[in-house]
Amino acid sequence: MNKKSLGINAFLNGLRSVLNLFFPLITFPYVSRVLSISGIGIYNFSNTYINYFILIAGLGIATYAVREGSKYRENKNKINEFVSQIFSINMIATIIAYMLLFATLIIFKNLHNYISCILIFSLQILFTTLGTEWIYTIYEDYAYITIRSIIFKILSIVLLFLLVKKPEDYLIYAAITVLSAVGSNLLNFIHVRKFVHFRLTTKTNWRYHLKPILVIFASAVAVTIYVSSDTTILGLLKNNYAVGIYSTSVKIYQMAQSLLSALLMVTIPRLAFLWGKKRITEYNQVLSRVLNSLGVLVLPAAVGLIMLSKEVVLIIASKKYLPSVNSLRIISWAIIFSIFAWIFSDCVLIPAKRENLVLRNTIITAVENIILNFILIPFMSYDGTSLSTVIAEFTVMIMNGYSCRDIIKPVIFKKDTLKNLLDSIIGCVGIVVVCLLCDYGFNSLILKTIFSLVLSVIMYGAILILLKNKNAYSMLDRAKIILKSKL
Numbered sequence: 001m002n003k004k005s006l007g008i009n010a011f012l013n014g015l016r017s018v019l020n021l022f023f024p025l026i027t028f029p030y031v032s033r034v035l036s037i038s039g040i041g042i043y044n045f046s047n048t049y050i051n052y053f054i055l056i057a058g059l060g061i062a063t064y065a066v067r068e069g070s071k072y073r074e075n076k077n078k079i080n081e082f083v084s085q086i087f088s089i090n091m092i093a094t095i096i097a098y099m100l101l102f103a104t105l106i107i108f109k110n111l112h113n114y115i116s117c118i119l120i121f122s123l124q125i126l127f128t129t130l131g132t133e134w135i136y137t138i139y140e141d142y143a144y145i146t147i148r149s150i151i152f153k154i155l156s157i158v159l160l161f162l163l164v165k166k167p168e169d170y171l172i173y174a175a176i177t178v179l180s181a182v183g184s185n186l187l188n189f190i191h192v193r194k195f196v197h198f199r200l201t202t203k204t205n206w207r208y209h210l211k212p213i214l215v216i217f218a219s220a221v222a223v224t225i226y227v228s229s230d231t232t233i234l235g236l237l238k239n240n241y242a243v244g245i246y247s248t249s250v251k252i253y254q255m256a257q258s259l260l261s262a263l264l265m266v267t268i269p270r271l272a273f274l275w276g277k278k279r280i281t282e283y284n285q286v287l288s289r290v291l292n293s294l295g296v297l298v299l300p301a302a303v304g305l306i307m308l309s310k311e312v313v314l315i316i317a318s319k320k321y322l323p324s325v326n327s328l329r330i331i332s333w334a335i336i337f338s339i340f341a342w343i344f345s346d347c348v349l350i351p352a353k354r355e356n357l358v359l360r361n362t363i364i365t366a367v368e369n370i371i372l373n374f375i376l377i378p379f380m381s382y383d384g385t386s387l388s389t390v391i392a393e394f395t396v397m398i399m400n401g402y403s404c405r406d407i408i409k410p411v412i413f414k415k416d417t418l419k420n421l422l423d424s425i426i427g428c429v430g431i432v433v434v435c436l437l438c439d440y441g442f443n444s445l446i447l448k449t450i451f452s453l454v455l456s457v458i459m460y461g462a463i464l465i466l467l468k469n470k471n472a473y474s475m476l477d478r479a480k481i482i483l484k485s486k487l
Contacts, residue, residue, distance in 0.1 A: 039170035060216030071276030131185030156180035246382035307435035344400035
């Protein structure tokens with residue numbers, strides 16, 4: 001197998017994440033005006049409801065499959081056998097998810113008003129399983145799934161403007177959403193034969209596979225509870241206004257987090273492969289590169305978002321959402337902690353088969369987050385929810401780091417890694433200075449935002465180069481090579 005470029009993979013996965021973020025940004029302002037409030041309510045409830053069953057069908061298989069499958073990808077017979085077993089487990093979980101879904105639709109009469117919309121969204125359960133994107137991740141092939149994402153996102157936007165015309169069209173909107181999310185997964189299922197040949201099998205090594213899959217699944221459930229509890233508790237203790245304000249800051253925070261995590265996702269199969277093959281020296285080199293690269297990017301992203309919180313809220317939302325500015329400034333710190341917590345869990349602990357420690361740390365953090373919400377929300381409202389998220393993300397980062405301290409110690413405490421962190425902090429001071437000067441120098445929202453962004457990037461890059469930062473020089477060399485190839 002040809003060795004894929006991590007840089008190209010990061011770009012492709014980042015592009016796919018940008019598309020996934022921009023689709024709702026383009027569609028929601030339109031549908032919120034066309035559809036009725038009740039129609040949007042049915043749509044949102046049905047979509048959220050189905051996500052629980054998608055979680056059951058997924059069963060933590062994707063994470064486990066990438067870790068284990070990466071070891072076998074160079075052995076055709078072993079990878080075919082492994083994929084056949086995992087796909088068979090996935091199909092069984094999918095059938096169970098559908099059985100539970102249909103049982104709830106029969107038992108709970110409150111759901112009868114949502115049945116049509118729920119059934120449309122339920123197509124995502126089967127097509128997510130058939131999509132087998134974890135196989136593409138094992139083989140680090142992001143080009144195909146990125147290209148088909150672009151095509152299906154564009155097709156979905158066109159269909160939305162053509163077909164969704166009146167308040168009763170929420171079912172059409174649901175179908176278009178399904179098309180956008182998983183419409184191309186049947187093509188994935190056919191195209192994946194390029195890599196492996198698999199089938200449904202009864203010869204599955206349940207004893208070997210099931211325990212780690214269920215542990216990862218339990219972690220996913222804990223994360224879901226952890227992520228959802230903030231909004232739920234805020235709604236219970238305060239009101240819909242507080243939830244609306246907090247949701248705005250969270251949406252912006254998640255956009256920045258998703259873009260940065262896309263760069264991380266592409267390294268997971270490579271690290272799992274190297275660890276599985278016991279190529280520890282190469283593993284440490286890649287992990288060091290990941291830590292240093294994200295160290296250069298995560299800190300300025302968080303600081304920049306903190307400095308431009310007001311401008312970002314005004315551009316993405318509107319004046320009526322200005323109360324979310326302080327909440328956004330607080331939660332932006334969580335970007336730093338969450339990304340490094342994810343590195344320690346998905347790039348170190350899971351490849352090292354320490355998913356039980358990931359589960360323990362996630363459960364402890366989820367409980368901590370819930371308790372903090374009940375303590376902070378009565379006094380600080382949505383700002384308290386943001387603060388609880390920051391504290392929880394910091395906690396899980398420390399716990400995950402401690403759980404893999406024996407692995408990461410040679411990487412974290414390298415001279416280059418510590419220098420890289422110091423360089424980033426000094427560079428962030430430059431970003432703060434630039435943003436403050438632009439705030440005083442411009443009255444126009446657009447000009448202030450553009451100049452703050454452009455000059456911050458220039459200032460940050462210049463500081464890193466002056467400090468002889470190796471990552472900055474590496475990025476500069478790549479940019480020169482790209483420019484020469486274009487000229």
